[in-house]
Amino acid sequence: MQTSLASHLPESARAALMPFEALPELDIQQLQHHMPVTQRKVKAGQYLYRAGQPFHALYLVHAGFLKTSELSEDGREQVTGFRMRGDLMGVETIGLKAHTCDAVALEDSVIWELPYPPVLDASLHIPELQLRLSSALAEEIRRDRSWMLTIGTLPAEQRVAAFLLDIASRLARLGFSARHFILRMGRADIASFLALKHETVTRALSHLEDIGYISVQRREVKLLDIPMLRSHAGMRAMLA
Amino acid sequence: MQTSLASHLPESARAALMPFEALPELDIQQLQHHMPVTQRKVKAGQYLYRAGQPFHALYLVHAGFLKTSELSEDGREQVTGFRMRGDLMGVETIGLKAHTCDAVALEDSVIWELPYPPVLDASLHIPELQLRLSSALAEEIRRDRSWMLTIGTLPAEQRVAAFLLDIASRLARLGFSARHFILRMGRADIASFLALKHETVTRALSHLEDIGYISVQRREVKLLDIPMLRSHAGMRAMLA
DNA sequence: CAGGGCTGTTGCAAACCGTTACGCGACGTT
DNA sequence: AACGTCGCGTAACGGTTTGCAACAGCCCTG
Numbered sequence: 001m002q003t004s005l006a007s008h009l010p011e012s013a014r015a016a017l018m019p020f021e022a023l024p025e026l027d028i029q030q031l032q033h034h035m036p037v038t039q040r041k042v043k044a045g046q047y048l049y050r051a052g053q054p055f056h057a058l059y060l061v062h063a064g065f066l067k068t069s070e071l072s073e074d075g076r077e078q079v080t081g082f083r084m085r086g087d088l089m090g091v092e093t094i095g096l097k098a099h100t101c102d103a104v105a106l107e108d109s110v111i112w113e114l115p116y117p118p119v120l121d122a123s124l125h126i127p128e129l130q131l132r133l134s135s136a137l138a139e140e141i142r143r144d145r146s147w148m149l150t151i152g153t154l155p156a157e158q159r160v161a162a163f164l165l166d167i168a169s170r171l172a173r174l175g176f177s178a179r180h181f182i183l184r185m186g187r188a189d190i191a192s193f194l195a196l197k198h199e200t201v202t203r204a205l206s207h208l209e210d211i212g213y214i215s216v217q218r219r220e221v222k223l224l225d226i227p228m229l230r231s232h233a234g235m236r237a238m239l240a
Numbered sequence: 241m242q243t244s245l246a247s248h249l250p251e252s253a254r255a256a257l258m259p260f261e262a263l264p265e266l267d268i269q270q271l272q273h274h275m276p277v278t279q280r281k282v283k284a285g286q287y288l289y290r291a292g293q294p295f296h297a298l299y300l301v302h303a304g305f306l307k308t309s310e311l312s313e314d315g316r317e318q319v320t321g322f323r324m325r326g327d328l329m330g331v332e333t334i335g336l337k338a339h340t341c342d343a344v345a346l347e348d349s350v351i352w353e354l355p356y357p358p359v360l361d362a363s364l365h366i367p368e369l370q371l372r373l374s375s376a377l378a379e380e381i382r383r384d385r386s387w388m389l390t391i392g393t394l395p396a397e398q399r400v401a402a403f404l405l406d407i408a409s410r411l412a413r414l415g416f417s418a419r420h421f422i423l424r425m426g427r428a429d430i431a432s433f434l435a436l437k438h439e440t441v442t443r444a445l446s447h448l449e450d451i452g453y454i455s456v457q458r459r460e461v462k463l464l465d466i467p468m469l470r471s472h473a474g475m476r477a478m479l480a
Numbered sequence: 481c482a483g484g485g486c487t488g489t490t491g492c493a494a495a496c497c498g499t500t501a502c503g504c505g506a507c508g509t510t
Numbered sequence: 511a512a513c514g515t516c517g518c519g520t521a522a523c524g525g526t527t528t529g530c531a532a533c534a535g536c537c538c539t540g
Contacts, residue, residue, distance in 0.1 A: 070385050070386075070388070070389055072389050072393075072474060073474075074474045076389060076393040076394075076474065078388060078389050078392050078393060080385050080388060091377075091378060091381065092378055092381040092382055092385065093378065094374050094375060094377070094378035095371070095374065095375030095378045095379065096378075100382060100385075101385070120370070120371070120374070123370070124364055124367060124370065127364060130360070130363070130364065130370070131335070131360070133374070134334050134335065134360070134373070134374065134377060135334060135335030137331075137334070137374065137377035137378060137381065138331060138332055138333065138334035138335045138336075138377060139335065140381050141331065141332040141377065141380050141381055141384060142332055142340060144381060144384040144385065144388065145310050145320050145332065145340075145341070145384065146310075147388070148310070148318060148320060148384065148387070148388065148391070148435075149310050149312050149316060149318050151388070151391060151392060151435065152318045152391060152432075152435035153312075153316040153317075153318055153435070154316075155496075155497090156496080156497070186516095186517060186518085187517075187518065187519095188517085188518095192392075195388075195391065195392030195393070196497080196498090197497075197498055197499080198517090198518080199497090199498080199499085199518095199519085199520085200496095200497060200498075202518065202519055202520080203497095203519090203520085205519095206519075206520085218505095218506090218517085218518070219517095234312060234313075234314045234316060395526070395527090396526075396527070426486095426487065426488085427487075427488065427489095428487085436527080436528095437527075437528060437529080438487090438488080439488095439489080439490085439527090439528075439529080439530095440526095440527060440528075442488060442489055442490080443489085443490080443527095446489075446490085458487080458488070458535090458536085459487095459488095
């Protein structure tokens with residue numbers, strides 16, 4: 001019992017489960033009426049912020065690609081996510097005085113900096129902003145939970161498949177090709193994110209290529225059979 | 241390089257990294273001036289809410305013990321967390337129309353029900369409530385990230401040790417004993433939460449008992465050597 | 481009180497993944 | 511152009527975790 005699949009849910013419920021609801025984009029123009037919103041450029045390899053640094057702004061990715069990584073007290077490190085255009089960064093720090101994770105640019109990036117106490121004050125006057133902020137926080141939770149499911153229950157190769165589909169679907173939302181893209185991160189970062197070792201990621205990618213689902217050459221990836229990939233990955237990542 | 245442990249951080253930063261900042265408790269009395277806050281009783285084994293059900297309230301645990309579990313489209317399930325007095329539930333649903341996870345009571349529980357659109361409106365008028373809400377969201381993210389680190393980098397036995405310390409520290413915050421408590425969940429739930437199998441949890445507990453760190457009898461747990469447990473667990477969970 | 485189901489425990493064999501090691505190619509520097 | 515470095519791919523080995531199976535104890539029910 002209790003094996004109630006999502007397919008058993010009513011149609012309305014399924015729609016509500018879709019992860020990327022159409023939310024109004026953050027309107028930078030409007031925000032600038034309430035606070036100083038500045039642009040920041042971060043070169044590849046540079047930190048946007050580091051754990052321990054004072055927290056004084058949220059960041060909205062305008063262009064580029066970044067990763068965030070968490071460091072435990074005893075030195076274990078794990079990549080907690082990858083961010084691209086439209087993603088809001090730093091929300092996990094709300095309520096604290098200093099950042100709890102590192103944010104590194106994987107390619108030259110352009111970031112909108114939203115000063116933190118002001119942006120919270122502004123949300124008191126702009127209900128739409130408040131909704132956007134709390135939704136972003138909630139989405140972050142859902143994203144993490146989703147990866148807990150992936151990491152916790154899928155074997156290595158399926159995690160890698162799910163990862164590729166996730167990246168592809170996010171690129172597609174931005175208007176890029178979902179079938180052919182360049183990974184901005186190395187094998188080690190993928191491995192850390194998926195709680196694997198880089199060799200295992202390599203093996204998984206090689207095998208996915210052997211069975212004809214993808215084609216890989218260094219960081220260049222082509223998804224040759226998305227339906228098969230999806231079923232292989234437990235259908236976690238949704239992609240048109 | 242880049243092995244910057246937290247101990248290298250300035251003192252001010254370390255303080256900000258502490259997970260449980262003193263935040264004002266949610267004042268139910270005050271909230272009732274702005275919206276109808278009702279109490280709900282949930283018996284052991286009953287659902288507080290289920291994935292797919294319409295989302296119309298946040299829930300503040302007043303007494304009892306619950307678990308939340310996520311279900312993927314293909315039927316894989318994972319426990320995403322355990323909730324006790326003072327924990328806010330349902331925040332991951334903000335921005336959606338229906339719940340994305342199940343919440344089940346593991347013992348008879350009493351819950352405050354905070355109707356959702358109203359509580360968001362109220363936070364526009366009560367800045368302190370807004371701060372409390374967004375902090376709760378952010379804390380949830382940090383909690384999940386912390387477990388991603390645990391699950392992603394620690395072997396089975398250390399995960400179990402970290403789990404026991406986490407439960408203990410949360411019980412201690414509520415005034416219960418951190419050294420002697422009754423687990424409210426079965427081995428399977430612990431295993432699911434830690435991304436292990438229930439046999440592995442059993443074996444880990446047995447071994448921790450063999451080496452004298454704890455004592456276990458079915459669901460009754462005594463922590464005999466908390467310092468050793470902590471070092472064993474990679475010092476993740478903090479406990480007095 | 482007996483029976484049945486659920487939960488927890490333990491042993492053994494097998495699979496998976498991490499570890500270690502090494503080779504290869506691209507890139508940047510001297 | 512030679513060199514060193516870094517990222518990536520491959521292979522063999524070993525260890526941890528898992529899966530299977532059998533069993534014991536508790537609780538609920540009849």
